[in-house]
Amino acid sequence: METVTNKTLEKLKYDLVRAGLVQYEVIEQAEEISNAQNINIGQALINSGVITEETLLKFLEAKLHIPYVNLEDYSLDPNCLKFVSYSDARRYRIIPLFKIEDTLTVAMADPLDLFAIDKIIETAECSIEPVISSEPGIIKKIEEYYKTDSTVGEIYTDSNVGFDWRDELHSEDLSDNHIQKIIRAILKQAIMEDVHEVTFQGEDEGFGVNFKKSGELHNKGVIPNVLISSLVAKLKTLAELDPSVSEVPQLGKLNFKVDDVQLVASISTFPTIMGERIFLKIYKPPHALNKIITNDAHLKSVKKSLSEPGIILVCGSPLSGKTHVIYSLLLEAAKNNAKNIMTLESIAKYTLKGVNQCELNENIGFNMDKASRFIEFQSPDIIYLEGIKTKESFDYFSGLVFEGKTIIMEFLANNMEDLRNKMAFSDFETLKSLISSMVFIHSKNSVEVFDKNTLQKYLV
Secondary structure: OOOOOOHHHHHHHHHHHHOOOOOHHHHHHHHHHHHHHOOOHHHHHHHHOOOOHHHHHHHHHHHHOOOEOOOOOOOOOHHHHHHOOHHHHHHHOEEEEEEEOOEEEEEEOOOOOHHHHHHHHHHHOOEEEEEEOOHHHHHHHHHHHOOOOOOOOOEOOOOOOOOOOHHHHOOOOOOOOHHHHHHHHHHHHHHHOOOOEEEEEEEOOEEEEEEEEOOEEEEEEEEEHHHHHHHHHHHHHHOOOOOOOOOOOEEEEEEEEEOOEEEEEEEEEEEEEOEEEEEEEEEOOOOOHHHHOOOHHHHHHHHHHHOOOEEEEEEEOOOOOHHHHHHHHHHHHOOOOOOOEEEEEOOOOOOOOOOEEEEOEHHHOEOHHHHHHHHHHHOOOEEEEOOOOOHHHHHHHHHHHHHOOEEEEEEEOOOHHHHHHHHOOHHHHHHHHHEEEEEEEEEOOEEEEEEHHHHHHHHO
16 A cells, blocks of 8 residues: 655655654654654554644644634535546545635645646636545545445346356446446356456457356456546445555455345455456355265364364365355354354454454555464464465474364365375475365365365374
């Protein structure tokens, strides 16, 4: 994520010391905090309690001779919103208030941000008169006035044979939510074709829409260049991502209903030389474990593994449904209210009752490394780990078995022979010895369970 700064405060921070409002040491500490937490120095000073927001804003008003406006009960002119886009308002922390003749008055948290002022002048094609307002107040007004529908809307798949999302793209719909209808149509076609991965990527003629099936991308049409920025901004807003950020990756999730069933899609954005690439992966809600493992003996074996120390390995090829099965395992384990169940995930696909789900956040340094160092202090009984990739992580979490923990992890293997070949590496010796149960997903309707004895014989 881009660094959060405030050019006004960076320029005037030592004037705060000269005015006797803060001490020099406090400014230094605030700079360290602002860098660590990616907030501007003014917010760091306010958060630490050394100065109030009102005092700081009054100081800036006197120093810059720019009036301060409290937006708490302020009603701005909605007709002025067209001069500043939602993404620019969020990026630069500005909001237009009113326009008199050829001058647009805007509230700014950072009135010396000349780049922001130049950008507004360029788009609004008029003079700009800045006033100072608090950053939280501006953001609150942005969310209040730039209202957008925060849901995809319901999708129904019955009686739609031969459905093509491009019919919606080429419709003569001029309403504000046309982009949302296009997104809904793309999701609908993906569900109808049993596709779980959708990518949007830059092409010469526009934004290519691709469905991934059996490991291959199939182009399903192109969104014209004129609609790309609107579609990307809408997708990000729906996924609670920052539409003003495009230089760094972001990860979020989208909630929507299909035939009255709640689905979740993770959304990953990534910058490329052709613009942002967006990857969307659809997850269906988990079933009860006995609907997946129908053999009574196998079901009993897996349930036993959930109640004792060891590693439960869920294996399968990409898109085989490993996460779906793992969530079913977690739901089964949660029936025993005496267990402390915790997860470490990039995105929590569904909220599971009785499970303490934890989402990693690389933007603030909360990665798998840090989470694994601290999770023991929560005294978990069962831990699910998403996407372990290093030998150190395998060894660390395998070691927790000796402390009485049950570990659930996934392992990518296209078939049993592929699994045997991968497990032949010496790196997995400790892991193999601690597996109490393995669930292998051969296909949607074929799930095989191995207990400790049968698995060890097979992998030798």
